[in-house]
Amino acid sequence: MNPFATRILGRYRAYRTTARTPTGETPYNLCFGTEAIIPVDIGVPSLRVQTFNFNNNEEKLRGNLDFLPETRDMASLKIxxxxxxxxxxxxxxxxPRCISVRDLVLRSxxxxxxxxxRNKLSPLWEGPYMVASIVKPGTFKLKDGDGKMLPRTWNIGNLRKYYQ
Incomplete structure (x- = not known):
């Protein structure tokens, strides 16, 4: 296997075996109901590898699978x-910005x-316009100075209150 693929697989393994902040669980554990043992853990003598017992392993795996739905529910609540x-x-x-009907606003x-x-000295805002109606919270219909309605609705993110 080439070194690039090995590096990618190593990162993927690290992702699967690291507990996520929102859930407190590893993706591998949420998927399979048990913690993953990566090849490095098997090669290096650790307490986890040295105390492994084949006889109790099957029983513990079945217990983990029985508790898997509860683990997933708890992870969902944590998220x-x-x-x-x-x-x-x-x-x-x-x-919050409060714009109401009949307020004067500038538009982007x-x-x-x-x-x-445009150059760097060009204005960024034009107006003033009058708010004619509120279509839904944060969305407005505008009128120009002559009382003519503008053709579309405007989001509050593109408007700025005008103070005389």
Whole structure:
């Protein structure tokens, strides 16, 4: 086997046999119900290899397979809790922007598709426009200064509140 393939397989083995942060389990354990023994572990005398007993192995493997659905359920619960922690951490720094009907806003020129020969001194925003209606939270219909509706809806990410 060439050295590149050996390196790739080594990384793959390392991935399968390392516990993941969200689940607390290895992917191999969630798939097969037992911990993997990599070839390096067999060649190097360790406590795990030295205390291995063939007679109890079959019984322990069956026990692990019996508990596999519970292990997967616990891993699923841990993943859900992990995602909630991530969302809580992210949302801690987010400052909500409140735009309501009849507010004046600026819209991004990049999102409007108007970038004919821009340079570094060109404006990034145009407007002001008036919010005509809220289509759904974070999505708005706009009117220009003449009261004419703009042809499409605009996301809050492409708008900025205008202060006179």
């Amino acid at each position: 859900t809790a992990y995602y909630q922690r991530i969302a809580r951490h992210y949302n801690r720094k987010v400052k 020129l990049e999102a409007a598709g108007k970038s004919p020969q």
